[in-house]
Amino acid sequence: MSTTRLVLLMFVLNIAVVLGGLFVNYKMIQSATLGAAQPASEAKADEAVEEEEGEPAEYVFVPVEKVIVSLPGDGREHYFVLDLVLQAEFGTDPKKLAQVDPMVRSSVVANLSAMRFEDLRALQIPQLQKQLEEDLLADFASRKVATPFQHVLVSKMIVQ
Structure with a gap:
């Protein structure tokens, strides 16, 4: 070239x-x-x-640890230990979330202790979360208490 x-x-x-x-x-x-x-x-x-x-929203997570539920089943008592997490929108006052802890515990114990061990054990985690969330929201609405959280998550479950 x-x-x-x-x-x-x-x-x-x-x-x-x-x-x-x-x-x-x-x-x-x-x-x-x-x-x-x-x-x-x-x-x-x-x-x-x-x-x-595209952008995920930001959330605040507050733990509700060691909710213990005693359940009757196959001739003996069984125990469920649940650690829950309340999911709220970012900016929600953490004090409000901490104040609902006793009501969340009470509602979870009341709703789950009405079940039989076999029925509760048969639930998968997403089903359990959905049921707990629906029960909690209904319980808060029936008592006319503001709900500072949107979702209930199960972070740990121990069955004995």
């Missing part, structure tokens, strides 16, 4: 790289100016959609 052809090829490649860089900069500047010119209400709506689609 001759020197003039090599120089010409390098010149064409340099022009292609410069044009590509200009195009990328133009697109970046265009998207930045469009984002700044967007009205605040549209920007908030876009942020809300992005949060719903």
